């Protein structure tokens with residue numbers, strides 16, 4: 220009850236919709252964990268990633284904090300694409316679910332630009348009301364990125380970027396089968412994570428969440444997921460098994476990569492591990 224009240228109060232105390240210029244960000248306060256490559260291995264990997272995804276360099280220097288975090292995500296996406304490339308198309312519509320303050324979007328832009336002649340990137344976040352110490356919210360940061368994207372000629376030429384403040388369960392109802400790629404980096408599949416991040420316990424429903432996420436995909440669309448721990452992998456598998464069992468006749472789930480365990484690069488704590496998934500909707 221208290222967590223629901225807390226959530227409602229947080230929403231109510233967020234009356235302004237501002238857009239913070241990314242060059243004004245003091246730091247990426249959601250992610251102090253990322254770091255510039257400093258070891259020979261990480262420097263080499265960065266070089267490889269920039270060659271493979273040259274549009275990463277289109278991200279303006281004002282996006283320094285975004286680039287720092289995005290390199291870590293780019294590394295993971297590149298690992299997934301290494302064995303299972305995503306088919307290219309005219310426009311790559313990429314939806315990132317749980318986009319936080321938008322800092323996850325740099326990697327999505329760079330990869331989508333390799334998959335389509337044009338990109339249409341949508342960052343979706345339910346909790347845009349979280350305040351930072353500088354008095355701005357996640358939503359303010361996300362809107363700042365969208366503005367900066369539109370005002371940067373090299374990015375504007377690539378396509379569009381949106382930061383949508385919504386629950387994926389609602390968004391999916393109005394945007395079914397619209398995405399070529401959907402990414403969910405570290406989704407809440409365990410209740411303790413969901414409540415620790417200040418979301419009301421009664422809204423915890425990972426099965427409904429992944430049903431909505433899956434419905435966003437076009438036929439042949441690809442879903443990318445990362446998890447944090449073996450407990451999460453177990454819960455993730457349960458969600459996907461239930462989703463598969465629920466799918467209409469003739470609609471398949473191809474699991475190209477299932478819980479691939481990797482060591483993270485570009486993080487301050489080098490022992491961090493992630494579990495990566497890549498699934499495709501077949502019909």
Ligand SMILES: C[S@@+](CC[C@H](N)C(=O)[O-])C[C@H]1O[C@@H](n2cnc3c(N)ncnc32)[C@H](O)[C@@H]1O
Pocket residue numbers: 316317318319323343344345346385386387388403404405406407416428
């Ligand atoms: C653990 S955070 C991961 C953030 C980011 N993807 C990353 O890798 O750092 C999960 C995010 O998903 C968001 N989220 C949870 N449920 C959601 C929903 N139903 N619709 C949209 N976003 C949601 C949360 O608010 C949170 O920001």
